[in-house]
Amino acid sequence: MNVADNLSKPPVKKMNWDWVGVAPFFIFAIVFLFLPSLSIFYRSFQANDGGFTFDNIIALFTVRDIINAYKTSLQISLITAVGGAVFGFLLAYAVVLGGLPRGIRTFMSTFSGVASNFAGVPLAFAFIATMGNAGLVTRWIEGIFNISTRELGFSIYNMWGLSIVYMYFQFPLMVLIMAPALDGLRREWREAAENLGGNTYHYWRYVAFPILMPSLLGTMILLFGNAFGAYATAYAFSGSFINLVTILIGAQIQGDVLYNPGLGNALALGMIFIMGLSMAGYVWMQRRAARWMR
Amino acid sequence: MAFLEINNVSKKFGATEAVSDFNLQIEKGELVSFLGPSGCGKTTTLRMVAGFEMPTDGRIVMDGKDITDMPANQRDVGMVFQSYALFPNMTVAGNIGFGLKIMKKSAEETNQRTKEMLDLINMPEYAHRYPYQLSGGQQQRVALARALALRPDVLLLDEPLSALDAKIRVSLRAEIRDIQRKLGITAIYVTHDQEEALSLSDRVVVMNAGKMEQVGTPFQIYNFPETNFVASFVGTLNTAEAEVVDPARGLISMDGVQFVSADDLNGRKKGDKVRMSVRPERFNFADDQKKDNLLDCTIENITFLGSVVRIQVKIGKTVFNMDTFNNPFLELPKIGDNGQVTCSKEAVLVISH
Numbered sequence A: 001m002n003v004a005d006n007l008s009k010p011p012v013k014k015m016n017w018d019w020v021g022v023a024p025f026f027i028f029a030i031v032f033l034f035l036p037s038l039s040i041f042y043r044s045f046q047a048n049d050g051g052f053t054f055d056n057i058i059a060l061f062t063v064r065d066i067i068n069a070y071k072t073s074l075q076i077s078l079i080t081a082v083g084g085a086v087f088g089f090l091l092a093y094a095v096v097l098g099g100l101p102r103g104i105r106t107f108m109s110t111f112s113g114v115a116s117n118f119a120g121v122p123l124a125f126a127f128i129a130t131m132g133n134a135g136l137v138t139r140w141i142e143g144i145f146n147i148s149t150r151e152l153g154f155s156i157y158n159m160w161g162l163s164i165v166y167m168y169f170q171f172p173l174m175v176l177i178m179a180p181a182l183d184g185l186r187r188e189w190r191e192a193a194e195n196l197g198g199n200t201y202h203y204w205r206y207v208a209f210p211i212l213m214p215s216l217l218g219t220m221i222l223l224f225g226n227a228f229g230a231y232a233t234a235y236a237f238s239g240s241f242i243n244l245v246t247i248l249i250g251a252q253i254q255g256d257v258l259y260n261p262g263l264g265n266a267l268a269l270g271m272i273f274i275m276g277l278s279m280a281g282y283v284w285m286q287r288r289a290a291r292w293m294r
Numbered sequence B: 001m002a003f004l005e006i007n008n009v010s011k012k013f014g015a016t017e018a019v020s021d022f023n024l025q026i027e028k029g030e031l032v033s034f035l036g037p038s039g040c041g042k043t044t045t046l047r048m049v050a051g052f053e054m055p056t057d058g059r060i061v062m063d064g065k066d067i068t069d070m071p072a073n074q075r076d077v078g079m080v081f082q083s084y085a086l087f088p089n090m091t092v093a094g095n096i097g098f099g100l101k102i103m104k105k106s107a108e109e110t111n112q113r114t115k116e117m118l119d120l121i122n123m124p125e126y127a128h129r130y131p132y133q134l135s136g137g138q139q140q141r142v143a144l145a146r147a148l149a150l151r152p153d154v155l156l157l158d159e160p161l162s163a164l165d166a167k168i169r170v171s172l173r174a175e176i177r178d179i180q181r182k183l184g185i186t187a188i189y190v191t192h193d194q195e196e197a198l199s200l201s202d203r204v205v206v207m208n209a210g211k212m213e214q215v216g217t218p219f220q221i222y223n224f225p226e227t228n229f230v231a232s233f234v235g236t237l238n239t240a241e242a243e244v245v246d247p248a249r250g251l252i253s254m255d256g257v258q259f260v261s262a263d264d265l266n267g268r269k270k271g272d273k274v275r276m277s278v279r280p281e282r283f284n285f286a287d288d289q290k291k292d293n294l295l296d297c298t299i300e301n302i303t304f305l306g307s308v309v310r311i312q313v314k315i316g317k318t319v320f321n322m323d324t325f326n327n328p329f330l331e332l333p334k335i336g337d338n339g340q341v342t343c344s345k346e347a348v349l350v351i352s353h
């Protein structure tokens, strides 16, 4: 056999069927992510009469209420993402590395699984029933100290109150994700660091945190998105008291007074844009943090 | 005074005694291995020297200083772990320089020493690789370099080769021994592999169930095992129950087959039960020369092991392994053949129970 023989017979092209396996995923992504986003984009530029308009987009940058809503949404998302990450990390640390009995560990992970899904109306109601104006704990404190919390200007119906409510599902989620990551820290790494003269600080600063960083970042972005897109909890908690983007959107598409679907779509487009930006930031940081991974 | 002394050290985990009454004096520059089956307390003993476990009893003295209560991160001891334990988030250079960075050495000194270490392990071009980009053998060499970078007084290795495949194991163990000799560093090497222990140690400590069975040079351990455990754990050994027949002449009887042994049987009397053993390579097929023991046997099985052929011979009611060098010009017996084998009286070891 020589080269000429090889050239004279073109290789038989075989159909590659590998893509069939992932096809359902792509179809799903197109139908439930890409098409809706496209429709939101398209309708953001639609006036109520169906004509083309820039008004909705311009409103995003000019109307005081809308700007404030974005601000509040971002604030709550950042506060609860960072707060949830910190508290969740500490709790996961205590559960995994605190030498707790096996039973508590199992209980904590089951509890976290339930709690991270305990959102919406039941959570808001539970919170109001304990900490609200006529809540159990509020009444109890008022009874003991003989004061009126309302007269003292104390209220849970503001951004901080809502942040606390969000924390109820944010930090169990952090526990759920961080516990396995902390489990993955090998005892030998700590011992090797110690053997080389390092103390606890050196170990965490140079070894443990850098190793956990990719999971930490991943969870933070998840918590951020989780809070940014939350609607039911906030609505059940405060009606439209607290001005969030999601609540504003709700008002545009189902409200009788404010009905303006074009603006609703523009608001949603703004949210998609912000999530896109944070995802891009996340990918960039993740790349740096996970350089050492295969 | 020895450089490293482990004096009457024991360690209990709750009710289980992992190590009991361990006593060892290690000279400067010596390589001592701890050899024993899994769970016999080798790692625990090593971890007490490193400072990761506190002895329940006893003292550890290094270079004349009692270090029993000294925290691990202040001990002048380098450790190599079984699972490499490289920091996955750092490059090879980062791993090797980690200790130096913590000591706040200048960048210049750190780079210099890192380079020196990379040369020592023959991996100068790998400085910027991450651990996942290295083979197991390379990772373990980096771990060795990392442990040596601070120039510790003592190097501890916990089964450093057991995760590697056979070929690399042999070459890397020679490399470890080379480096240890070159640096003249005192070392403890933990292993469950007798060949490894015998081939690279100055002395071997054979351990069983938390206790030291025997301490000696590889030669002593292999040729003169003092206990039944050492005899059976180190090397392939044939052992059998026997009875003393004539202590003065060294005669013993195994199921009626008489052996003569060079071992001292004074202090035993006729009828005493003993355990006798013969290494496989000490048996030979009978030839014209007169030997101390000439034994009738039946060939039970023949296994070809490469350079060695292992033949199972039945002597009396007991089957013994016999090793002969593979010689392509020599005819081997067949299974079922009757014949005779010989061994010298020095080959017949009498071991106390």
Ligand SMILES: Nc1ncnc2c1ncn2[C@@H]1O[C@H](COP(=O)(O)OP(=O)(O)O)[C@@H](O)[C@H]1O
Residues within 6 Å of the ligand: B013, B016, B017, B018, B036, B037, B038, B039, B040, B041, B042, B043, B044, B045
């Ligand atoms: N941290 C520990 N807690 C309880 N038991 C342990 C601990 N470490 C070791 N042991 C026990 O001590 C014994 C010796 O273990 P080890 O020193 O690891 O043996 P080796 O290294 O020889 O295989 C084993 O029975 C083991 O189960």
Ligand SMILES: [Mg+2]
Residues within 6 Å of the ligand: B039, B042, B043, B044, B159
């Ligand atoms: Mg071990």
